[in-house]
Amino acid sequence: MTPDTDQLREQAEQALRARELGVLGALLAEHEPPEIADLLEREPHAADRAVLYRLLERDQAVEVFELLEPGQRRELIDGLRDDDVARLFEEIDPDDRVQLLDELPAGVAQKLLHGLSADERELTLPLLGYPKRSIGRYMSPEYVRLRARLTVGDALSHIRHRGTDAETIYMLPVTDDERRVEGVVGLRELVMAAADELIGDLMVEARTVTATEDAEAAARRVVDEQLLAAPVVDGEGRLVGILTVDDASRILELADDEDAARQGAAEPLRRPYLTVPVFGIVRSRVVWLLVLAISALLTVQVLGVFEDTLEQVVTLALFIPLLTGTAGNTGAQAATTVTRALALGEVRSGDVLAVAWREVRVGFLLGTLLGALGFALASLVFDVHFGAVIGLTLVAVCTLAATVGGAMPMLARAVRADPAVFSTPFISTFCDATSLIIYFLIATWLLGL
Amino acid sequence: MTPDTDQLREQAEQALRARELGVLGALLAEHEPPEIADLLEREPHAADRAVLYRLLERDQAVEVFELLEPGQRRELIDGLRDDDVARLFEEIDPDDRVQLLDELPAGVAQKLLHGLSADERELTLPLLGYPKRSIGRYMSPEYVRLRARLTVGDALSHIRHRGTDAETIYMLPVTDDERRVEGVVGLRELVMAAADELIGDLMVEARTVTATEDAEAAARRVVDEQLLAAPVVDGEGRLVGILTVDDASRILELADDEDAARQGAAEPLRRPYLTVPVFGIVRSRVVWLLVLAISALLTVQVLGVFEDTLEQVVTLALFIPLLTGTAGNTGAQAATTVTRALALGEVRSGDVLAVAWREVRVGFLLGTLLGALGFALASLVFDVHFGAVIGLTLVAVCTLAATVGGAMPMLARAVRADPAVFSTPFISTFCDATSLIIYFLIATWLLGL
Numbered sequence: 074m075t076p077d078t079d080q081l082r083e084q085a086e087q088a089l090r091a092r093e094l095g096v097l098g099a100l101l102a103e104h105e106p107p108e109i110a111d112l113l114e115r116e117p118h119a120a121d122r123a124v125l126y127r128l129l130e131r132d133q134a135v136e137v138f139e140l141l142e143p144g145q146r147r148e149l150i151d152g153l154r155d156d157d158v159a160r161l162f163e164e165i166d167p168d169d170r171v172q173l174l175d176e177l178p179a180g181v182a183q184k185l186l187h188g189l190s191a192d193e194r195e196l197t198l199p200l201l202g203y204p205k206r207s208i209g210r211y212m213s214p215e216y217v218r219l220r221a222r223l224t225v226g227d228a229l230s231h232i233r234h235r236g237t238d239a240e241t242i243y244m245l246p247v248t249d250d251e252r253r254v255e256g257v258v259g260l261r262e263l264v265m266a267a268a269d270e271l272i273g274d275l276m277v278e279a280r281t282v283t284a285t286e287d288a289e290a291a292a293r294r295v296v297d298e299q300l301l302a303a304p305v306v307d308g309e310g311r312l313v314g315i316l317t318v319d320d321a322s323r324i325l326e327l328a329d330d331e332d333a334a335r336q337g338a339a340e341p342l343r344r345p346y347l348t349v350p351v352f353g354i355v356r357s358r359v360v361w362l363l364v365l366a367i368s369a370l371l372t373v374q375v376l377g378v379f380e381d382t383l384e385q386v387v388t389l390a391l392f393i394p395l396l397t398g399t400a401g402n403t404g405a406q407a408a409t410t411v412t413r414a415l416a417l418g419e420v421r422s423g424d425v426l427a428v429a430w431r432e433v434r435v436g437f438l439l440g441t442l443l444g445a446l447g448f449a450l451a452s453l454v455f456d457v458h459f460g461a462v463i464g465l466t467l468v469a470v471c472t473l474a475a476t477v478g479g480a481m482p483m484l485a486r487a488v489r490a491d492p493a494v495f496s497t498p499f500i501s502t503f504c505d506a507t508s509l510i511i512y513f514l515i516a517t518w519l520l521g522l
Numbered sequence: 523m524t525p526d527t528d529q530l531r532e533q534a535e536q537a538l539r540a541r542e543l544g545v546l547g548a549l550l551a552e553h554e555p556p557e558i559a560d561l562l563e564r565e566p567h568a569a570d571r572a573v574l575y576r577l578l579e580r581d582q583a584v585e586v587f588e589l590l591e592p593g594q595r596r597e598l599i600d601g602l603r604d605d606d607v608a609r610l611f612e613e614i615d616p617d618d619r620v621q622l623l624d625e626l627p628a629g630v631a632q633k634l635l636h637g638l639s640a641d642e643r644e645l646t647l648p649l650l651g652y653p654k655r656s657i658g659r660y661m662s663p664e665y666v667r668l669r670a671r672l673t674v675g676d677a678l679s680h681i682r683h684r685g686t687d688a689e690t691i692y693m694l695p696v697t698d699d700e701r702r703v704e705g706v707v708g709l710r711e712l713v714m715a716a717a718d719e720l721i722g723d724l725m726v727e728a729r730t731v732t733a734t735e736d737a738e739a740a741a742r743r744v745v746d747e748q749l750l751a752a753p754v755v756d757g758e759g760r761l762v763g764i765l766t767v768d769d770a771s772r773i774l775e776l777a778d779d780e781d782a783a784r785q786g787a788a789e790p791l792r793r794p795y796l797t798v799p800v801f802g803i804v805r806s807r808v809v810w811l812l813v814l815a816i817s818a819l820l821t822v823q824v825l826g827v828f829e830d831t832l833e834q835v836v837t838l839a840l841f842i843p844l845l846t847g848t849a850g851n852t853g854a855q856a857a858t859t860v861t862r863a864l865a866l867g868e869v870r871s872g873d874v875l876a877v878a879w880r881e882v883r884v885g886f887l888l889g890t891l892l893g894a895l896g897f898a899l900a901s902l903v904f905d906v907h908f909g910a911v912i913g914l915t916l917v918a919v920c921t922l923a924a925t926v927g928g929a930m931p932m933l934a935r936a937v938r939a940d941p942a943v944f945s946t947p948f949i950s951t952f953c954d955a956t957s958l959i960i961y962f963l964i965a966t967w968l969l970g971l
Contacts, residue, residue: 105727107747114868140747196860227803233714242710243692243750260709261691265682278554296775298556298589299768301692301750319748322771329778330862337858337946338851347876351883358855359888365851366892367622370899372843383836390832390839394821394846394954401850402787402814402947406807409786412915413779414795419563427566427796434800440810443815461577495785497946498851505843 078111085112098128106136113141114345122348123152135164143327144344147176159188166240167196168320171210199313208291209284211324212305212314213240218248221255221273223452225266232260235292241317244302247276252311254279254304271324281306289328292321293418331414335493336409338365365498371506372397379513382522388455389516392463392508400508401469401501403439407432407478408500409438410491415482422487429480436475440468462516469515470508527560527668529728534561538570547577554583562590563794571797572601584613592710592776593793596625608637615689617769620659623650628902648762657740658733660773661754661763667697670704670722673775674715681709690766693751696725701760703753705960730755733762738777740915741770742867781865784942787859814947820955821846828962837904840963842958849957850950852888856881857949858925861941864931871936878929885924889917911965919962922924926952 081104088097101109109129115120126149129137137159138146150158150173162170162185170193174182186466196214203209213493215238219228236242243265247256256276266275281304282291282384295303295318305314327343331383334341338361343350349357376383376393383390411428414420446462478500517522530553537546550558550869558578565571570622575598578586587595599622601606611619611634619642625633635643645663652658666688668677677694684690694712705725715724730753731740744752744767754763776792787810791798798806825832825842832839860877863869869877878957896915927949931941963970 093758098798105729107729107743115873135968230593236714240712261685261712261794264691264709264713265680265685279556280556294556296768296771299772303767315533318767318771319745319750322673322767322774323748325771325775326866330866333782333785333858336782339852339855339859343860343867345868346859347869347873351880352860352883355887357859358852358884360893362848362851362855362888363895364893366844366895368849369847372847373840376840376843380836383839386834387829387836387839390836390842391822391825391829392844392927393826393839395815397843397846398818398821398947398951398954399811399815401950402811403807404785406788406811406945407783410788410791410795410803410806412783417775417794418560419778419794420796424564424796431800431803435803435807438800438804439811442808446812446815474902498847498854501850501950502847505847505876508945509843517809 078108078483082112082115083109085116085125089124094124094128097125101125101128102130103134106133106140106209109133109137110140113137113145113348115138115214115347117298117347119148119152119348119350123149126156127153131160131164135161139165139169142344143172143176144174144342145348148344148348150177154431155396158206159185160505163189163193167193167200167215168211168213168215170197171200172266173206185388203284206288207285208288208305208316209314211292211320212284213314213320214314215239215244216251216304216312216315217242218246218312219258219272221247221249221271223272224268225263225270225272226268227265227269227276228258240315241302243298244304244315244317244370246279246304246312246315247272248312254281254306254310254312257304259301279304281310283308288324289416291316292328293329293416295321296325297418305350331491332412332493335491336412336496338362339495348423361496361498365502367503368499368502375469375506375509375513379509379517382513382517385522386520389513392451392512396463396470397501397505397508398514399443399467399494400474400504401497403436404474404478404500404504405497407436408482408497409474411479412482414487415492420483423485425480425483425487428483429476432475432479433472437468438474439475440471443471444468458519462512462519465519466508466512466515469511470504473507473511474500474504477507527557530557531561531564534565536576538573543573543577546574550574550577550582551579552792555582555589556870557591558582558586560907562586562594562763562797564796566796568597568601568797568799572598576602576606579610585910586612589967590615591793592621592625593791594797595622598792599626607959608634612638612642615662616642616649616664617662619646620649624659652733655737657731657737657754658763659825660737660741661733661765662769663763664688665695665753665761665764667695667701668692668707668721668759670696670698670720670725672721673717674712674719674721674724675717677707677712678717678720681712688722690751693749693764693766695728695751695761696721696765697761700758703730703755703759703761706753719955725960726953728753729763730759732757737773739764739867741773741777742865745774745900746768746867762763777865780940781861781942784940785861785945787811787947805815807932810945810947814951817948817951818954820951821958824955824958824962828966830960831962831966835969838907838962841900845912845915845919845951845961846954846957848892848916850946851922851954852885853927853949853953854946855922856885856924857931857946859929860928864941866936869932871932874929874932874936875931878900878925881924881928882921885921886917888924889920892920893917902955907969911961914968915957915961915964918960919953922956922960923949923953926956 257279302317331341340357444464444467449461450461528794751766779789789806893913895915900912901909
């Protein structure tokens with residue numbers, strides 16, 4: 074399908090340049106929403122994106138909108154007329170509506186909510202009651218629930234009657250009189266069963282998520298457990314919504330975007346790279362870069378303390394980037410591995426000591442290996458004393474860097490911060506300063522300075 | 523559900539320590555496969571994992587197995603008796619079977635294949651014919667297809683008859699006499715429709731993937747387009763399998779694992795962190811660390827060239843970590859953003875010039891900002907000449923680092939290498955050496971050395 078999209082892009086560019094809006098509209102009408110979303114994701118000019126989006130037919134516009142990233146949704150809204158926004162807002166799903174409200178200024182959000190039809194507002198307001206970043210804001214309140222005493226035949230006609238607006242009918246929660254979830258049954262099982270079988274006999278134990286739970290953790294579970302959807306319950310186990318695997322995947326993709334960006338010490342763009350203006354990219358990076366540069370002033374201080382030592386043996390300066398670099402790399406490896414393991418739920422904050430102890434050993438082994446090599450090389454080129462300085466420093470800094478790199482994300486999680494904020498560059502900067510101190514202490518000691 | 527799992531873990535540990543295998547077996551039988559998979563993912567001792575797994579009931583063992591990561595599947599296989607392995611191999615899905623074969627030594631794989639029943643072997647062999655990393659190896663060959671001329675009623679009885687072993691019946695491909703895909707219809711649409719409607723009237727255009735396509739790209743599309751499943755076709759558009767969204771999510775999770783690890787300059791562990799022996803972790807990191815350390819010898823060389831300059835002005839050494847660090851951070855930011863954009867398909871290799879030009883501007887803006895600050899600070903503490911050296915160096919290295927950081931992953935993709943191999947540490951090491959050269963050239967020029 075990729076070549077198709079490239080062709081669409083070329084044709085669209087031509088029509089845009091020639092301002093042939095009729096041709097463009099016809100071209101868009103011929104294509105599927107995913108292709109149009111892809112086109113919008115790669116169009117670098119904001120004005121052209123707005124033109125393209127306004128040319129879409131009504132149904133197409135809704136479907137395309139639901140495929141876009143949050144930042145891009147907001148941008149398109151900004152470019153539409155008020156009545157178009159109101160219509161779009163009425164037609165998208167309640168969970169998409171809640172995500173959009175989070176993007177918009179409070180005043181605009183209030184106005185949009187007031188403009189909603191009573192039905193849709195009633196579906197939307199409960200979701201807004203859940204805390205930000207909880208799965209309650211991402212679930213769908215439109216589901217079909219069954220009762221255990223129904224026969225398969227009755228259940229199917231109930232589904233035919235009530236299923237039109239439901240987010241999914243492939244996973245059907247079974248509830249009691251108090252809406253408490255007793256189990257779930259798949260549409261597949263209903264279709265394969267005889268008409269007189271009872272839902273209560275077909276249903277299996279439900280894998281539920283709680284509405285106040287962290288959205289990423291809940292979504293990760295739905296994907297990991299290979300569920301099509303999970304019932305979302307309140308504190309008393311009562312059904313309040315449903316989380317489908319495609320919504321869960323979408324949540325994880327945004328979370329992974331965030332982690333990837335933070336690991337590289339940038340804020341997530343939340344929209345396709347090519348659609349972000351240069352200033353937007355600068356904004357996503359400048360704060361982190363400044364913080365890191367200011368922290369790096371520490372290394373200037375440390376070296377200032379040892380300036381006399383440096384003047385005595387300028388050769389020491391030659392190895393500074395090698396040593397700080399290796400420490401940074403070792404720390405980055407540990408931090409990356411542990412951050413990912415935390416994201417996947419493979420380790421929890423309680424495992425901090427187990428993780429630190431593993432990383433002490435890993436760092437020591439890596440340091441010993443690199444240290445032996447460093448000792449051999451530096452002894453050959455300079456002398457054995459100098460070799461010992463380099464070798465010992467490598468052992469010490471690798472051990473320290475791996476331990477700190479592994480422990481930092483764990484500590485972040487323990488204090489409920491995002492483990493990915495202890496990004497690779499952050500760990501590197503920390504390791505730079507500490508490895509310089511270790512280096513010069515070992516050097517003054519072994520070289521008798 | 524998390525507290526449940528923690529409780530299960532505690533009880534299992536107790537029973538394991540007391541070697542009460544009967545108690546343990548009963549405990550495991552009471553829990554769902556996802557909980558047991560979670561338990562296995564966090565049990566640090568290989569022997570205990572093997573004991574736990576062998577105690578599972580037959581059906582449970584299959585379900586748990588399918589939830590585990592590839593590395594852990596292989597480990598468990600190694601700990602089972604040959605006949606247990608053969609039985610498990612017979613019962614898992616064909617796509618899981620193919621993944622497992624890729625993990626095993628060729629001899630073992632051959633033996634297992636020969637031991638398969640004729641039916642299962644016939645399902646498995648076609649998948650093995652597709653290239654590694656293509657979606658053909660991950661698809662399911664067990665699907666139900668419909669014909670356009672069928673009525674809904676006939677289609678439903680066909681599904682009841684043929685659907686038992688199918689991977690999914692929620693998305694049903696519609697094919698012609700040559701098995702070419704004409705469209706798809708959802709089980710939802712069938713259930714909601716009248717019995718005498720025709721499949722041809724209900725079906726919609728199929729979003730297909732091609733069996734030889736890259737597995738990650740195909741999976742990303744299924745998730746991005748929010749499909750429940752996509753028909754997989756051969757070069758002639760004939761149906762050969764089906765890719766479900768849960769398999770697609772699993773592929774993406776493993777791909778993201780790999781990207782995350784490579785970004786931190788480590789190889790992916792392919793199994794839960796706590797289950798990997800310390801030597802295994804060392805192995806995943808040591809090659810990269812060595813390569814980077816050896817590349818960093820370049821920085822020693824560069825500084826060696828400028829040793830005389832350094833002896834004249836030792837103060838220059840104080841800023842080395844700050845400058846190399848800032849260059850590394852700027853490069854890492856760009857590389858991370860672009861690598862992620864490539865993974866998401868937001869940019870393609872053809873966009874290399876567009877990306878490089880954006881990053882030149884971003885880097886120049888960031889460098890100008892940091893350079894102005896650096897100039898001010900260094901002028902205050904030292905003198906204005908020195909300030910100019912620091913300021914100009916920052917402008918130059920940030921521009922270069924962002925451009926290189928952004929362009930490297932694009933070039934990797936263009937030559938069909940994994941963009942994530944140009945990891946943050948790799949970019950940092952490259953930036954270290956180039957920024958030192960720039961620094962000393964500017965210093966010799968401005969300070970008249």
